[in-house]
Amino acid sequence: QVQLVESGGGLVQAGGSLRLSCAASGNTFDLNSMGWFRQAPGKQRELVATITKSSNTNYADSVKGRFTISLDNAEDTVYLQMNSLKPEDTAVYYCKAAELGYDYWGQGTQVTVSP
Secondary structure (H helix, E strand, O other): OEEEEEEOOEEEEOOOOEEEEEEEEEOOOOOOEEEEEEEOOOOOOEEEEEEEOOOOEEEOHHHOOOEEEEEEOOOOEEEEEEOOOOHHHOEEEEEEEEEOOEEEEOOOEEEEEEO
């Protein structure tokens, strides 16, 4: 079992920055990637960014050039640096950790960007 604890959400004005963190604990040895997804009211959950243990990254087109995902393998912690935030980035952000055949999800953290 793997537990994920997220932090760093909040309220920020458009153009501002936030940094999300997600720490994994438990049986993390078999994890092969971690990432962030988000879900806005009335919309489906969507990918924001993912990173593998070997630091290969993948970003949604909507956040490329503004968001940066990074992974501290020693601490099993994934970060999402969000710059130039827009109101349309408002959502609950969920951390995901993946191992072969199974995904673990965090409880979610709210990010609200005011105009």
